[in-house]
Amino acid sequence: MLFNSIEFVIFFIVVTGLYFLLNHRYRWMLLLISSCYFYMAFVPVYILILGFTIVIDYYAGILIEGSTGKRRKSWLVVSLVANIGVLAIFKYYNFINDNITALLYGVGQSNPIPYLNILLPIGLSFHTFQAMSYTIEVYRGHQKAERHFGIYSLYVMFYPQLVAGPIERPQNLLFQFYKEHKFEYTRVISGLQLMLWGFFKKLVIADRLAVYVDSIYNNAEHHNGPTLIVATIFFAFQIYCDFSGYSDIAIGSAKVMGFDLMTNFKRPYFSSSISEFWSRWHISLSTWFRDYLYISLGGNRVSVPRWYFNLFIVFLISGLWHGANWTYIIWGALNGLYLVFALVRARYIDTFFQKNINLPSPLVKSVNIMVTFALICFSWIFFRAASFQDASLIITKMITTGGSVFVSNAFLFLYCILAIILLIGIELRQELKGQILFFKSDRLILRNLSYIFLILLILLIGVFDGGQFIYFQF
Amino acid sequence: MEKQDIFRFVKRTLLFFLAVFLVDFAVGQVMRYFYFRQDSGSLYRTTYALDSTTAQVLVLGSSRASRHYNPDVMQVAMNRTVYNAGQKGNHIFYHYGILKGVLRRYKPQVVVLDILYDEFKPVQDSYDRLSVFLPYHDTHPELEELINLRSPFEPVKLVSKVYPYNSLILPVLNGNLGFDKVREPEIKGYLPIDAVMTDSVKKRSERIEYGLDSLKLQTFEEIMSTCKKEGINLYVVFSPAYLENIGNNYSVSIARKIASEQGVPFLDFSGTEPFVSDNKLYSDNVHLNAKGADIFSRQVADSIANRLKNQN
Secondary structure (H helix, E strand, C coil): CCCCCHHHHHHHHHHHHHHHHCCHHHHHHHHHHHHHHHHHCCCHHHHHHHHHHHHHHHHHHHHHHCCCHHHHHHHHHHHHHHHHHHHHHHHHHHHHHHHHHHHHHHCCCCCCCCCCCCCCCCCHHHHHHHHHHHHHHHHHCCCCCCCCHHHHHHHHHCHHHHCCCCCCCHHHHHHHHCCCCCCCHHHHHHHHHHHHHHHHHHHHHHHHHHHHHHHHHCCHHHCCHHHHHHHHHHHHHHHHHHHHHHHHHHHHHHHHCCCCCCCCCCCHHHCCCHHHHHHHCCHHHHHHHHHHHHCCCCCCCCCHHHHHHHHHHHHHHHHHHHCCCHHHHHHHHHHHHHHHHHHHHHHHHHHHHHHHCCCCHHHHHHHHHHHHHHHHHHHHHHHHCCCHHHHHHHHHHHHHCCCCCCCCCHHHHHHHHHHHHHHHHHHHHHHHHCCCCCCCCCCHHHHHHHHHHHHHHHHHHCCCCCCCCHHHHC | CHHHHHHHHHHHHHHHHHHHHHHHHHHHHHHHHHHCCCCCCHHHHHHHHHHCCCCCEEEECCHHHHHHCCHHHHHHHHCCCEEECCCCCCCHHHHHHHHHHHHCCCCCCEEEEECCCCCCCCCHHHHHHHHHHHHHCCCCHHHHHHHCCCCCCHHHHCCCCCHHHCCCHHHHHHHHHCHHHHHCCCECCECCCCCCCCCCCCEECCCCCCCCCHHHHHHHHHHHHHHHHHCCEEEEEECCCCEECHHHCHHHHHHHHHHHHHCCCEEECCCCCCCCCCHHHEEECCEECHHHHHHHHHHHHHHHHHHHHHHC
8 A cells, every 4th residue: 555545545544543532452453453454455465474574573582581691692693584584585585596697607507596486575674674673672682572462563563664664663662552642733733744745745756757767767778968867866856755755654644643753864965975964864774774783893993994894884785775686786885985985085185174275164065065966866876777787878878978858748847847946945944944834833824825835736746646655665 | 631632633624624625626727717728739639629629530549640640631532521639648548538528519420540559558557648538527427437447536536626637737838828839730630740750770560469458448349339329430540650560569450350340440551652661751660750641641531531432
């Protein structure tokens, strides 16, 4: 069930209505049943995989808590192997197998390992990472093992964030299922505001840009450099609005019922450095890697070369997390390199400039924002391209070919430009004033006019036949 | 406290939706006014086909129809008035909708249905494109069935008065300002292209068999049975394309077979000279340019006129 469907709107109204009508004691059951229904609306049979990891992690949590020393660690290993194993089979098996085939082919051998004809369960990477954070936190002693099987299942399956995050931590989410959430007017309104903003980003911006981006990227060989540059910039806004739109709807729908999920995006394209970008983009994943991988590798409390290596490896794995394709791995590696270079630059070059040259800071900030955006756009080429060959072709064409930007449908192109201008305008206000349009105004009329304005824009220029969210595939 | 909050929420939500309803109604009316005020452009041509044309010969089809049939040329050969109701990007559902709309007002003597290669291939876009009929949902009840093919929730969405004009602000503006009169002048629905195809290499179109869209097949049959019932002479035409083996396209073969079973003439121009060998008659592989369209219009009109003469 997609968030951008009438089915979801009906589902949300019914579930939220019943949630507030039910006695607190039974609410977890309602949420669990509705989450199962939500997940099974995609491919019903994959709930069995989810069930498998839930059972393993539930018992692993209890066993970890009840043991010490090596035994404690071995239960954690069992849980991690089960989760990573499921990911490996469903997400990486065929990718690894393809690469083995290519390697063996290179030495004139054939690959005896069979190809698995399986579909990737929706949101697999998200809920396995959330499940792993639970057993790791229990192991570290930061979280008590959850004894209530239903509540633990709900922690993994809570429908707003089940298929594309935010990837929650047990300390932030589990206790909220025990709390009685009363109907609070201000909270409900604030949740609905976020949902409306999320729908706007998805329907008006992301899906509109997708039409142009898909038409160019799917036929990259026929297009010139300027067209590919424009399509890449459009894709940068498309993926941002697609994913942050999803996150806003998820956080907003949970908020209406009284749950606080973690912030996932903070207007990342206003970042003036790559490290700032990663503190504003997909925050729940970045912090997951920081907490469970980067710190485990020693973080920055190691020698400088090792520190750079730690950063690079975390981003490389983050790329692999996104998808079983070399393009994602290169995308991750590229971002890792950016960060390492930024650290080197900060250490030597920036210090020199700060001491010797005095440029006005708004100018420096503006230039930095543009450079950061350009670097991120460059990395998006690998993220969007179907293969490494396609990405190479696109980059080559960007450098070597000129001409005018391809516009097959002038109206579509104009809509895309207008949508981006609108987004930048609204987010600039949010960045400076801390609110979307007049969402937090003291004047009721201004707040309501803001909502009506967005609803009208959705009805007038939203794409109602749009596809699913990009991050669902991960 | 909770009860107070619920009461406040319900009250304000009702008032809010009342405000949304009023604004939606007002903006919807403005959009409607400007939509039906257009006097050029593709949206206007749909309105004209549904509400105004009284031509004796009606051409239905996609962009290939709108680019290939010159009514002025056909009129001379057929001695009948002709209107080209072809619309780019649309499929069999659209053609059926136009036919149904027209039949509410009058009965054309001849309908020429230009069939597209891969016409019966299951493509979601064919359903999405039915949004073209949304502005007519309240004036043309005969289109309701087709509109509902988009999704089962279409009647719910149509509660909004703005929704039928979704994504149409710029095209409506264009249709009111008349830019298309200069940019893309039409001749009774026909849109000539002056460009000449430069690539003379004839690509091969491989025959690929796919699962057929049963709704599209059913619609094709309904067009034939409707014409038969109304006493309209229907001609199914496959117009020229600069592609090797295109006449063997799976959907084209299916259309040919069904037409033959129903006793409807199927005119196949995929192997006809001069279109087979002269790339200068095309603007691209699948669209004739104005020169090619004039030659084709004469050929197809002569063919139909002869058949009509023999029939009488």
